[in-house]
Amino acid sequence: MATIAATGIAQDLELVSLARCAGIPSASTHSGLQGMLKTRRQFLALARAAGGVALASGVASRTSLVFGRQAGAASATLHGMEQAQTATLGGTTVNLAGQRQMLNAMTLTRFVDPLPIPAIAPSDGTRPSPGNRKLQLPYYRIEMSEFAAALHRDLAPTRQWGYGGSVPGPTLETRSGQGLLIEWVNKLPRKHFLPVDHTLHGAEADKPEVRTVAHVHGAKAPPESDGYPESWQTPGQSRISYYPNEQDSSTLWYHDHAMGITRLNVFAGLFGAFIIRDPAEQALNLPGGAFDIPIVLYDRTLDREGQLLYPVSAAADAPFVSEFYGNAIVCNGKIFPYLEVQPRRYRFRLLNAANGRYFHLSLTGNRPFHQIGSDLGLLQSPVELRSLVLFPAERGEVIVDFTGLDGQEVQLRNDADDILQFRVLKQEQPQISTEATALPAMLRSIPRTPESQSVRERLLTLSEHDDAAGNSMQMLLNESHWDMPVTENPVLDSTEIWSFVNLAGDAHPVHLHLVRFQVLDRRPFDVFAYNADKSLVYAGPAVAPAANELGWKDTVRADPGMVTRIIVKFEGYAGRYVWHCHLLEHEDNEMMRPYDVILPARVNAGARPASNKKQAWRRTQ
Numbered sequence: 322m323a324t325i326a327a328t329g330i331a332q333d334l335e336l337v338s339l340a341r342c343a344g345i346p347s348a349s350t351h352s353g354l355q356g357m358l359k360t361r362r363q364f365l366a367l368a369r370a371a372g373g374v375a376l377a378s379g380v381a382s383r384t385s386l387v388f389g390r391q392a393g394a395a396s397a398t399l400h401g402m403e404q405a406q407t408a409t410l411g412g413t414t415v416n417l418a419g420q421r422q423m424l425n426a427m428t429l430t431r432f433v434d435p436l437p438i439p440a441i442a443p444s445d446g447t448r449p450s451p452g453n454r455k456l457q458l459p460y461y462r463i464e465m466s467e468f469a470a471a472l473h474r475d476l477a478p479t480r481q482w483g484y485g486g487s488v489p490g491p492t493l494e495t496r497s498g499q500g501l502l503i504e505w506v507n508k509l510p511r512k513h514f515l516p517v518d519h520t521l522h523g524a525e526a527d528k529p530e531v532r533t534v535a536h537v538h539g540a541k542a543p544p545e546s547d548g549y550p551e552s553w554q555t556p557g558q559s560r561i562s563y564y565p566n567e568q569d570s571s572t573l574w575y576h577d578h579a580m581g582i583t584r585l586n587v588f589a590g591l592f593g594a595f596i597i598r599d600p601a602e603q604a605l606n607l608p609g610g611a612f613d614i615p616i617v618l619y620d621r622t623l624d625r626e627g628q629l630l631y632p633v634s635a636a637a638d639a640p641f642v643s644e645f646y647g648n649a650i651v652c653n654g655k656i657f658p659y660l661e662v663q664p665r666r667y668r669f670r671l672l673n674a675a676n677g678r679y680f681h682l683s684l685t686g687n688r689p690f691h692q693i694g695s696d697l698g699l700l701q702s703p704v705e706l707r708s709l710v711l712f713p714a715e716r717g718e719v720i721v722d723f724t725g726l727d728g729q730e731v732q733l734r735n736d737a738d739d740i741l742q743f744r745v746l747k748q749e750q751p752q753i754s755t756e757a758t759a760l761p762a763m764l765r766s767i768p769r770t771p772e773s774q775s776v777r778e779r780l781l782t783l784s785e786h787d788d789a790a791g792n793s794m795q796m797l798l799n800e801s802h803w804d805m806p807v808t809e810n811p812v813l814d815s816t817e818i819w820s821f822v823n824l825a826g827d828a829h830p831v832h833l834h835l836v837r838f839q840v841l842d843r844r845p846f847d848v849f850a851y852n853a854d855k856s857l858v859y860a861g862p863a864v865a866p867a868a869n870e871l872g873w874k875d876t877v878r879a880d881p882g883m884v885t886r887i888i889v890k891f892e893g894y895a896g897r898y899v900w901h902c903h904l905l906e907h908e909d910n911e912m913m914r915p916y917d918v919i920l921p922a923r924v925n926a927g928a929r930p931a932s933n934k935k936q937a938w939r940r941t942q
């Protein structure tokens with residue numbers, strides 16, 4: 322017997338399902354709700370106002386609502402394993418056969434599971450380096466597989482797909498300049514357990530349903546090892562990638578990147594952390610070892626059986642939804658975990674691995690903390706903060722000081738919700754430590770790249786195209802589709818300014834593979850004027866990036882109605898890479914473009930832009 326216990330939106334949605342099942346004509350209920358929630362944005366606004374209690378519960382027979390792609394069908398269903406249930410509503414028992422009901426994860430008991438810390442991946446021997454056969458490099462073999470693991474003490478094990486048998490997968494650890502080889506082995510089933518949309522580019526019905534390609538986000542890797550979205554592997558296949566790690570200490574992460582189904586593969590659990598250390602950072606004596614902990618944050622929607630629910634639209638043959646927030650906030654694989662800490666300083670590497678949710682993090686009591694690193698390594702100096710916003714794929718490394726808090730509790734919050742509890746232990750004996758007693762005032766030098774170094778500025782629009790009902794149907798970069806010829810083709814070792822002109826109503830986190838960049842500024846502009854005749858009319862002064870955005874970045878928040886400018890040097894390798902929005906639903910629906918780093922010789926030869934029909938890899942060096 323399932324009981325109806327959810328609140329707010331979840332309950333309304335359940336009532337729709339129940340009405341349908343009880344044979345109550347759904348049209349009236351449905352259109353009533355549809356009238357109430359016309360667009361994705363209104364819906365999201367409502368969902369956010371309701372404290373993030375999310376999106377949908379529903380029935381496999383395509384009732385219920387949420388932002389569908391079909392005009393006039395503001396409805397969505399949650400799809401997946403179907404289970405027979407009965408429920409009691411007003412004394413009447415209703416058969417919910419074939420339905421799945423959403424779990425209101427906010428009602429789970431808080432802080433009963435310890436925070437898991439992903440294991441460090443062990444290497445499986447050595448193999449010769451692709452660049453120098455006499456040099457042996459550490460070799461790792463990482464299998465992707467399906468398994469079940471409980472996200473909370475009171476939930477049944479959840480079916481997931483992970484690397485190395487866990488979600489997040491094992492943490493890769495290496496040093497700057499220490500290359501390594503990873504054999505990514507696809508041992509997944511042949512059938513996807515989440516709703517594949519075959520109308521999306523790259524996920525057509527003639528493609529294998531389960532395809533994977535691992536990408537190390539933030540890595541400066543040769544193109545053939547970067548995890549190009551079309552270079553996927555099917556179950557039973559594997560591929561060896563080479564990561565030279567010729568880059569500064571930083572918190573990278575690896576995740577799936579398969580064309581048209583990245584959102585599903587990552588939602589299923591295919592991601593993990595990848596840490597690079599270096600001697601300059603080690604010399605700073607920051608908290609290390611057991612006091613240096615990655616915290617991977619993501620949100621999920623679950624059903625009452627504790628299984629993943631990925632929302633779908635009302636259209637059976639086009640289940641894609643453009644964005645959603647799950648109501649279960651997961652930290653390293655657990656919902657509402659706790660971590661016992663010593664009364665001392667800790668370094669936490671926060672990573673937003675969510676499909677579409679941004680996190681607005683703070684500590685209880687508005688306690689200050691210091692951010693010391695961003696996407697690609699340390700900041701120039703620590704920045705004192707009381708809250709930190711991380712968009713999907715962004716990293717924030719922070720120092721939290723629990724000194725003097727013996728026996729107390731401090732919670733990490735997302736907006737108004739406590740999502741992780743730190744339990745400060747009582748100090749048993751004075752610490753013996755080589756750690757610096759104060760945080761260094763200077764972490765490293767990050768010279769600002771002068772704008773005069775740029776040889777080219779590219780204006781690139783970000784847009785969303787809605788249907789008549791206001792549902793977002795497709796998102797584009799520079800109004801271009803994935804398949805169109807390559808238009809971004811910077812020359813190797815040259816510096817460019819990329820200006821993201823956001824015409825859409827929401828922020829998009831834009832990510833470039835291969836490179837690191839600096840954020841120059843964000844400047845409001847007149848969207849109407851731009852839409853009328855493509856004239857860029859500024860509506861106010863440029864806003865400088867915040868102090869914690871002044872380090873090296875690989876993902877930048879492009880705000881609506883703003884031109885966000887970055888300056889980037891295309892270093893490392895020539896070849897084909899991608900740039901895209903890191904809202905995974907957007908990335909899967911055309912908000913991703915290939916780009917080529919070209920050799921200077923090709924410019925002189927006056928070569929035309931390369932087609933994107935077949936990728937051509939060029940090796941350099």
Ligand code: C2O
Pocket residue numbers: 536538576578714832834899901903
């Ligand atoms: Cu985090 Cu193109 O990826």
Ligand code: CU
Pocket residue numbers: 796828829830902903904907908912
């Ligand atoms: Cu986007």
